[in-house]
Amino acid sequence: MSGQRFLVRKAAVLGAGVMGAQIAAHLVNANIETLLFELPGDAGNPNANVIKAVEKLKKQEPAPLSVKTKAACIQAANYEQYLELLKDCDLVIEAIAERMDWKRDLYVKVAPHLGEHTIFASNTSGLSINQLAEAFPETLRHRFCGIHFFNPPRYMHLVELIPCQTSDGGMLDHLEEFLVTNLGKGVIRAKDTPNFIANRIGVFSLLATMHHGRAFDFGFDMVDALTGSLIGRPKSATFRTADVVGLDTLAHVINTMRDTLPDDPWHRYFAAPDWLQGLIQAGALGEKVKRGVYQKIKNEIHVFDLAAQTYRLSAAEVDEDLKRLLKYSSPAEKFAALRNSQEPQAQFLWSIFRDLFHYCAVQLETIADNARDLDLAVRWGFGWNQGPFEIWQAAGWKQIAGWIQEDIAAGKSMSLAPLPQWVMTIADSESPGVHSAQGSFAPASGKPQLRSTLPVYQRQLFPDRLIGESAVYGETIFETDAVRLWHTGDRIAILSFKSKMHTIGIDVLEGVQQAIKEAEQNWRALVIWQTEPPFSAGANLQKATEKPKADAQQSGVPVAPPAPPKPPTAFQSFLKKLRKSTQETVLHVARELDLADVLMAKKLAEVEGMIKQFQQTSQRLRYSMIPTVAAVDGLALGGGCEFVMHCDRAVATLESYIGLVETGVGLLPAGGGCKEFAMRAAQNAKDGDPFSQLKYYFQTVAMAELGKSAEQAKELGYLRSADTVVMHRFELLHVAKAQALALAEAGYRPPLRMREIPVAGNTGIATIQSQLVNMREGGFISEHDNLIANKVAHVMCGGDLTPGSLVDEDWFLELERAAFMELLATEKTQARIEYTLKTGKPLRN
Missing domain, CATH: 1.10.1040.50 (N-(1-d-carboxylethyl)-l-norvaline Dehydrogenase; domain 2)
Incomplete structure (x- = not known):
């Protein structure tokens, strides 16, 4: 087996309990066709137990599924009717209860149905792998091992891989490579001792x-x-x-x-x-x-x-x-x-x-x-x-x-x-x-x-480090107090921010523009990648006063932020949630905007100047003469999300949390985010009417919707269908550089500017306003909530124009700036920001 390439076209999980169902969920997160087996249910539906488990996956928090629609990709099966399907599975993972006798009995039952090259692994948290292997036919034991996922399988990085005495070494190497790249796991080879490591x-x-x-x-x-x-x-x-x-x-x-x-x-x-x-x-x-x-x-x-x-x-x-x-x-x-x-x-x-x-x-x-x-x-x-x-x-x-x-x-x-x-x-x-x-x-x-020499680890340019290990992040091209541009010898320039939470202030904007200019002159592409997550927590409208940090050691497993609001199923549902923005999301925005001093000093002109510079930087990312790629891991909020939306490509880890969340503190996206959604709505318009798509984008922006995974960010429109989702966070830079190089090799040219963008206009605004009025009168949203939503609608619909009127990108950018400044100047938005900064809670005024 060691000389063959290991491909997992189909997998099966035996046992639809808490762990089994979630392992199946993560397999379909990785786009692997998956069978989920359980004991037969009632006489009316033999697969009832599996169906119940899959339905539960849709409701669990933190979500085991990257998007709920993935649940439909799990095929329900039971041991009485579908064992013959195992012959087509490349990988079978047993995940029933921790009972040695139950597991061994199941092995005897399923072993005759396994395919010629099927790998069979037990997800046990501590039972002896060698004792379990004794229940397998001797001729199959070389394809048997332990594979211990940690709960919850989607989020916990560790998988322990435990061989038995007869496990084939090549098989273990193939399985490790699959677990690392395809499932995004950190694999540790453990000895067959109780409870492993x-x-x-x-x-x-x-x-x-x-x-x-x-x-x-x-x-x-x-x-x-x-x-x-x-x-x-x-x-x-x-x-x-x-x-x-x-x-x-x-x-x-x-x-x-x-x-x-x-x-x-x-x-x-x-x-x-x-x-x-x-x-x-x-x-x-x-x-x-x-x-x-x-x-x-x-x-x-x-x-x-x-x-x-x-x-x-x-x-x-x-x-x-x-x-x-x-x-x-x-x-x-x-x-x-x-x-x-x-x-x-x-x-x-x-x-x-x-x-x-x-x-x-x-x-x-x-x-x-x-x-x-x-x-x-x-x-x-x-x-x-x-x-x-x-x-x-x-x-x-x-x-x-x-x-x-x-x-x-x-x-x-x-x-x-x-x-x-x-x-x-x-x-x-x-x-x-x-x-x-x-x-x-x-x-x-x-x-x-030394570390493992398996080829898969060559994809981890800067792996998770331990104390005593050092990492030199390439050779510096230029460095300021806010950013560092560097390379690893392959003519791909890499830009990393040095600000806290990688927020974006004037100094970072200047650094990005300088990096683009340098890359256009001397490099083949530009990748924005941070040496540790997050990608960016958003804009910082106050000039940075903190001491810049040096490249820090990565700190282990990223913890998923608290669950944000769920995607709306209808316009009414969205409006009800408008006044219930996620507290954590609002706090992130308020802290990273750091507007308190600016507001007290009434330096609104400075803010407007920075907003304009932000828009110019976003446009430079879009129309530079070299391909730009955003390598996203962790949070990409507000302005960070807008940078992602304006790069030619985004490569995001599955655990990326991306969104335009400014409305949570009484503002709206003004770094090109509203403009970008308006353009995408026009490009995807049905029958020439951008509102058919724009109404969904409006909901996303107005309710500060945060994608709880890179896949959900695609559903919400923050990421495009061409953007790549990477399962392993330490392979992110490798993949991002490959994407950038592919664009460069294809003879990259920037997209042509859209000079005739049809708008939804006053009819689109009126449609949204009619719904907002009803909700305002019903007490579901406050007067200020209503004002914010109206501003978002005004910008994204292109202002008070006849539907179908043609405008250019600058038109939307000017609308963004004006609306942002109008909201920032209101006492209620200022009160929301200051209240959230002081208390950590959202203010509904």
């Missing part, structure tokens, strides 16, 4: 946190306040994460460790606490039943109180002294302060870190090939900013190792197991630490091990 370390960390939380008599909410974003972990911290995973699932994983790791020096801690068993018995299984460690009552979060055996209001507060301590710039000083502090909260944090470091050091040789695999598995699987060894190395390897030894000797650690000899050997080396430019420490050889 990420769950082994992550669950131990959770157990250690539970243990020390009880020892310090902290409530669950206090533990979470201490173990979330404060220490570089997700906001869900410890017990909220347990609720998301499911308390029953967590208990199962803990019991797996108890039953399969009798010789582990920490074995006595591998037991589900009584309180956990009690909640499970009471049916409080976590988020899936809306009650677990936490429960939302009305609009308040309550937490289970162990002493009272009931729920109370969650109200934990972290000591201010500890907050200041954790802000120390030096990790070494921070950890020294934690260890030496007499305050319980600081002692608690030192204790959980110490025992985590100790456990990782002792178990590394058993569970992973090298320290890199362990750190990346924890980062990608649990969303930590840094892995355990990274944190240890940053805090001073030798210092931390010495303290761990002292605490072991004093009986303070959870286990008396000694640190492995390699820990102290590294501590006494010239550059103490497990990660370096030469690779990451591998216990088997006692030497650094």
